[in-house]
Amino acid sequence: MLHFFNIYSKTRKSWILLVFTVVILELMALYLQHIVLIKPCVLCVYQRCALWGIGIAGLVGAIAPSFTPLRFFSIPIWIYSAWKGLLFAKEYTDIQLHPSPFLTCDLFVQFPHWLPLNKWWPGMFDADGDCSEYKWYFLSLEISQWMLIIFANYLMIAILVSLSQIIDLQKYNNK
Numbered sequence: 001m002l003h004f005f006n007i008y009s010k011t012r013k014s015w016i017l018l019v020f021t022v023v024i025l026e027l028m029a030l031y032l033q034h035i036v037l038i039k040p041c042v043l044c045v046y047q048r049c050a051l052w053g054i055g056i057a058g059l060v061g062a063i064a065p066s067f068t069p070l071r072f073f074s075i076p077i078w079i080y081s082a083w084k085g086l087l088f089a090k091e092y093t094d095i096q097l098h099p100s101p102f103l104t105c106d107l108f109v110q111f112p113h114w115l116p117l118n119k120w121w122p123g124m125f126d127a128d129g130d131c132s133e134y135k136w137y138f139l140s141l142e143i144s145q146w147m148l149i150i151f152a153n154y155l156m157i158a159i160l161v162s163l164s165q166i167i168d169l170q171k172y173n174n175k
Helices: 002-009 012-034 042-063 068-097 143-174
Strands: none
Touching (some): 012 042
């Protein structure tokens, strides 16, 4: 199985597929926000940022997928973004499944002063929703639970791709 991930991590179509999945999820989020009028909460916005990180990793990997240093640069970005997204999704799910007046999300998004995404692109990165509010269900799961599953899958695949690179290097060094 790791051989499969190693071979396909060296193809452009696998990295484009990663970017495509991120674009689809971002378009779904924008549809829910602007068409269905579901207000995103702070944790929703942070999860969007994590998705952007995965998308950037995919774009970097798609530049030259057979060039090992570029792949080794993009895979940690992918892993970190998927990990942060998983943590945000878990926190969001905990807030919804175990409501408490002490367990809430922030009222405002907090980006670094040198990267105020909510000011540059408020339609995408400004949050005015409530994290504890149930917003939308699909197949009996809420958005937060779906995002938990999605980020767990992104992380699992990124780890498998990373392990496949290490095993490939070991084979190369043993020859």
